[in-house]
Amino acid sequence: MIKANTVGMKPLRTQSVRITWRDRWKLYKNFRYIYLLTLPGFFYFLLFKIVPMWGLVISFQNYSPALGILHSKWVGLENFIDLFTYEYFYIMLRNTLLINLYSLVFFFPLPIVISLMLNELKHEWFKKINQSILYLPHFMSWVVVASLTFFLLSQDIGVINKLFISLGKVPVSFLTNPNLFWGLLTAQNVWKDVGWGTIIFLAAIAGVDPQLYEAAEMDGAGRIRRIWHITLPAIRPTIVILLILRLGHMADVxxxxxxxxxxxxxxNVADVFDTYAFAQGVQRGQISVGVTVGMFKGVVGLVLVIAANKIVKKLGHEGIY
Structure with missing residues (x-):
């Protein structure tokens, strides 16, 4: 056997190909219909996401709708100082982070587990029925979800407490107990959106090569081993990307x-930055305070995304950029 001596060998250099504007124009021309399909989405983000960002200057002003942005008084970082020195700032920060942490720990893994279970169903009609049942709560408004929760858990008219009373037990104050509030929010999120979250993971699983399953089955691998060694590694990039994006919303509730x-x-356990921004910006008319809170949340989300992306890359996975 001849072994290649790699000592002193220089790595091969790849020649960079220069793309001219003529080549780019040919490329755009060949895929012009695809670019036309992206125009509605492009204009949506341009009009409703990018253009409104210039309004962030309000956070550095004592904004008055009568004076407008150009004539409102500039106050510098005063709004941010007021936010950080607010007596309930750390309570809002604690509530925001812990509510999202509950969601990250108990909600994020469930769509992965359910998508794996749905993928193992052999009867297509039974799989579609289960998917429809799981997707249905996503299309209900939070008003409906809150009404159903009140109907089930209210201490006066709640079905569960009526059952407790019929069994001779003391009714439980589910809706007014601070110790149960974060768990209640997480349970609502799970019931409402866990089915909808399986769509992306099912799409990723559908892209796995079926020959890998056939080869593993011929080697004697059971269902659990096929899931662990084939399905999960195949959808790991999707899981990592969604996890990074989820961390970017840790300041949102x-x-x-x-x-x-x-x-x-x-x-005391429900007051977060969003409710504070609503109370100050809408109910009290302090629009600058509401914009300041939004800008603070955006910066926190950006920092978390960048940090999570770097950590993921150091662990050997592909990030979002």
Whole structure:
């Protein structure tokens, strides 16, 4: 056997290909219909995501709608200082992070598990029925979800508490107990969106080469081993990307859900940045404060995404950029 001596060998250099504007124009021309299909999405992000960003200057002003952005008084970092020195700032930060941490730990893995279970169903009609049942709650508004929660868990008219009373037990204050509030929010998120979250993972699983399963089955690998050694490694890039994007929303909490579920007895564990921005910016007319909170959340999300992406790359996975 002849072994190649690699000592002192220089790595091969790849020649860089220069693409001219004529080549780019031919490429655009060949795929012009595909680019036309992307125009609605492009204009959506341009009009509703990019153009409004110039309004972030309001966070550095004492904004008055009557004066407008150009004539409102500039206050520099005063709004940010007021936010960071607010007496309930750390309580809002704690609530925001822990509610999202509950969601990350208990909600994020469930779509992966359910998509793996759905993929193992052999009867296609039974699989579609289960998917439809799981997807249905996603299309319900939070008003409906909150009403159903009140109907089930209310201490006065709740079905579960009526069952407790019929069994001779003391009714439980599910909706007014601060110790149960974060778990209740997580349970609502799981019921409402866990089925919808399986769509991306099922699409990733559908891209796995079936020959890999056939080869593993011929080698005697059982269902669990096929899932562990074939399916999960194949969808790992999708899991990593979604995890990074999820970390970018650690400063965001479902505002509608909290607004509907909040009551004075759980306010200490339910007050977050979104509810504070609503109270200050909309109810009290301090628009600059609301924009300041939004900008703070955006910066936190950006930092978390960049940090998570670097950690993922150091662990040997592909990041989002």
């Amino acid at each position: 479902g505002f509608e859900q909290l607004l509907l579920m909040m009551n004075p007895l759980v306010k």
